[in-house]
Amino acid sequence: MRKIGILFGVENSFPSALVEQINLRNPTGIYAEFVLTGAIDLNQTPHYAVIIDRISHDVPFYRAFLKQAAFNGTIVINNPFWASADDKFFNYALARSLGVAVPPTVLLPHKELPHGTSEKSMRNLEFPLDWEVVFAAIGEHGFLKPIDGGGWRDVHEVRSRDEFFRAFDQSRDLCMVLQKAIEFTEYFRCFVAGQKRVRIMPYDPRRPHAERYLKDLARPRTLQARLLWRRMEEDAIKICRALGYDLNSVEFALKDGTPYAIDFMNPVPDADVHSVGEAHFAWIVDAVAELAIARAKAAPRVAGLHGPAFLGAANAQVSSRKRPAARRRPTTEADAPTNSGG
Secondary structure (H helix, E strand, O other): OEEEEEEOOOOOHHHHHHHHHHHHHOOOOEEEEEOOOOOOOOOOOOOOOEEEEOOOOOOHHHHHHHHHHHHOOOEEEOOHHHHHHOOHHHHHHHHHHOOOOOOOEEEEOOOOOOOOOOHHHHOOOOOOOOHHHHHHHHOOOEEEEEOOOOOOOOOEEEOOHHHHHHHHHOOOOOOEEEEEOOOOOEEEEEEEEOOOEEEEEEEOOOOOHHHOEOOOOOOOOOHHHHHHHHHHHHHHHHHHHHHOOOEEEEEEEEEOOEEEEEEOOOOOOOOOHHHHOHHHHHHHHHHHHHHHHHHHHHOOOOOOOOHHHHOOHHHHHHHHOOOOOOOOOOOOOOOOOOOOOO
8 A cells, every 4th residue: 555645734624635635536555644753763664655745844853754755765745855955046046047037136145144153254245235236136126035935924025225224134144035026917826736737826915815815716818818827837837847846836926918936935835725715725635636646656766875866857857958048028117016025
């Protein structure tokens, strides 16, 4: 019997529905359950063919457990090695190289010295920083956000230099990026499963969290709208394949017909029924169940003894192919309502 394990934390609706959906399908020789583990022996062999990870980003013990399991052949969704190495600034650079539109973005040094460092640790850092270069690239309306954050933690929308410096002073020792705000007319969150299935969900990041997923589920009717949705689907899949994520949510802010990729480092994408709504929830459960069963049939998968192998073959494939020419990105304005800061 090949087991599919669900590793999760505070969420309730999605893990339960996923286990139920997989077992209702009754795939031959495959069974789903919640993961149960204690202390991990170095010689322990995996109990699961597949583990769907929904919590290790917050629990280092779980992350180490998943890496050991993956080393021994368990297929972990998402790859714990790549998720540990990922960051937003690299993601933006990668997306841009793939021809996906992204807002102008600048990586900033820490406001306070990281723990265990001193001023001597920063000998290679320009001081004082040339802020004119930063504002020339971004303008004064932007989003200041952590390089590896999520859930809107420590994210600030700033509309002037004074607001920026007040927010930057609150960033402590976090490494931050400053990204130009996009005056969007529409906003979408795309749930991507298995690097091939995409659910486009109208979304409004300006609303309270409980109201952000919009209820309009109608497919686009005009040719222009259909082409836009196709481009978002293609860009979302392109990003996830390049990053090696089997599950992800990719957010797009639409301005002047161009979908700008805003946030796509979400290896634990929102899947709660009370958040996404019944229709999206049913699609997500079905897509992830299909993915988990397919991966269980393919298990075990041992990456090999070299570190880069654990980051996923997709990344090597991206670098070996000829990169597509980046689309020319239209100029954006810095003084209007806004892109997401997640």
